[in-house]
Amino acid sequence: MAVDDVSFDLPAGRVVGLLGPSGSGKTTLIRCLVGVQIVEGGSVEVLSRPAGSQALRNRIGYLTQAPSVYGDLTVRGNLQYFASVLGAPAGDVDRVIDEVDLREDEGSLVNRLSGGQRSRVSLATALLGTPELLILDEPTVGLDPILRRDLWALFRRLAAAGRSLLVSSHVMEEASHCDLLLLMREGRLVAQLTPTALLERTGASDLDAAFVALIERGAG
Amino acid sequence: MSFARTLATSRRVVGQLRHDPRTLALMMVVPIVLMGLIAWIFPAHDFDQYGPPLLGIFPMLVMFLVTSVATLRERTSGTLERLLTMPLAKADFIFGYALAFGALAVVQAVLVSGISFGLYGLQVQGSAVLVGLIAVTDALLGTALGLFVSAFAATEFQAVQFMPAILLPQLLLCGLLLPVDQLPTVLYWISFAMPMRYAVEATMDVMTSSTATSSYWTDLAIVAAFAVGFLALGAATLRRRTP
Numbered sequence: 335m336a337v338d339d340v341s342f343d344l345p346a347g348r349v350v351g352l353l354g355p356s357g358s359g360k361t362t363l364i365r366c367l368v369g370v371q372i373v374e375g376g377s378v379e380v381l382s383r384p385a386g387s388q389a390l391r392n393r394i395g396y397l398t399q400a401p402s403v404y405g406d407l408t409v410r411g412n413l414q415y416f417a418s419v420l421g422a423p424a425g426d427v428d429r430v431i432d433e434v435d436l437r438e439d440e441g442s443l444v445n446r447l448s449g450g451q452r453s454r455v456s457l458a459t460a461l462l463g464t465p466e467l468l469i470l471d472e473p474t475v476g477l478d479p480i481l482r483r484d485l486w487a488l489f490r491r492l493a494a495a496g497r498s499l500l501v502s503s504h505v506m507e508e509a510s511h512c513d514l515l516l517l518m519r520e521g522r523l524v525a526q527l528t529p530t531a532l533l534e535r536t537g538a539s540d541l542d543a544a545f546v547a548l549i550e551r552g553a554g
Numbered sequence: 555m556s557f558a559r560t561l562a563t564s565r566r567v568v569g570q571l572r573h574d575p576r577t578l579a580l581m582m583v584v585p586i587v588l589m590g591l592i593a594w595i596f597p598a599h600d601f602d603q604y605g606p607p608l609l610g611i612f613p614m615l616v617m618f619l620v621t622s623v624a625t626l627r628e629r630t631s632g633t634l635e636r637l638l639t640m641p642l643a644k645a646d647f648i649f650g651y652a653l654a655f656g657a658l659a660v661v662q663a664v665l666v667s668g669i670s671f672g673l674y675g676l677q678v679q680g681s682a683v684l685v686g687l688i689a690v691t692d693a694l695l696g697t698a699l700g701l702f703v704s705a706f707a708a709t710e711f712q713a714v715q716f717m718p719a720i721l722l723p724q725l726l727l728c729g730l731l732l733p734v735d736q737l738p739t740v741l742y743w744i745s746f747a748m749p750m751r752y753a754v755e756a757t758m759d760v761m762t763s764s765t766a767t768s769s770y771w772t773d774l775a776i777v778a779a780f781a782v783g784f785l786a787l788g789a790a791t792l793r794r795r796t797p
Contacts, residue, residue: 368639372795391641402632406570418562
């Protein structure tokens, strides 16, 4: 998926939602930001530095779409390894275990956990250290409503502590939790606005309808 | 490159294997069983001739397979992508693996050599320790080759196929089936590029000479140099950015 001419702000203390249908280029854009995507032309800058540069690798927490943790290690074993790669302080592993509510499972092998638990281990990894920017690729997809609510509360707390968050989703309902929305379609950013502005602009009653209206208007 | 991160990576790799005791057991037991078979097949005289070179080759095959699949898994599971967005040098990753599997290779080579000489009655003119040293170096070479080729494999099927593709030609040309100087000219020259050739040459030295000759040490150093070279190539061909 090609992504063209994209530029946006990720203000500190804000949760920015990256929304769009499957295949609209959300993951490609995210991989560009963390510097693992081969960029055909042009340049990508994050926190005023070229994406992927060494200076950024302690400052960005990245959650891949599929849980990327070691199935044959325990929850704690995974976090201890990633913490030592990041040079995170000693108490960090316990902090993130509590943040994603995995205290009871910390000694279990990741392979034995449910899908939802596995994604939380992966999320916990992204929270290690003190990244000022968190880039989370579909962190809440496939989780039950209660967990989703808890995670959004966690994202709000992280934002309140001054972090910037970029959270992708293809579920429009999630947009209501965000301060600012980036709407993508076919590799292009079709709108950057607040959820309220989206509703006003389209005259739709809910975010789902608003997004559809916006996309169809863009296509027409 | 950071020593702490390399070491953390090795510890993690060993930790993963600790939770996979079957793989660990297979790695240790398979070369021993194979050597036992060779001892059983051949009369003592022939066993002393074919046993020592194979003692180095079996651990190499096993380490090659385990390493290439383990690193490939790291690519397909996304953990490598995540690590490469973190402050981990590519060399930390490669040498972390090399250290972990290298340690296992040492245990494996020592075990299979000990049992071959102690239990199966393998005999050489020179010191059994020198043969064991070749087995360890060969196993390290297998690890280095496995790390290197996994960069070229997109699936586990492909990774496994690299074993016959990379190792079997070496087995054919290393001087075990036919002394290298009896090979057709072109193949004779090609055999110089095969690390296994030097391992077999070193083994032949120990089989026929009661003390370590200088050509033994040269051959061993060449095998070790191949191993280090492939590790460096493995680090150089690791890409942070992928499509």
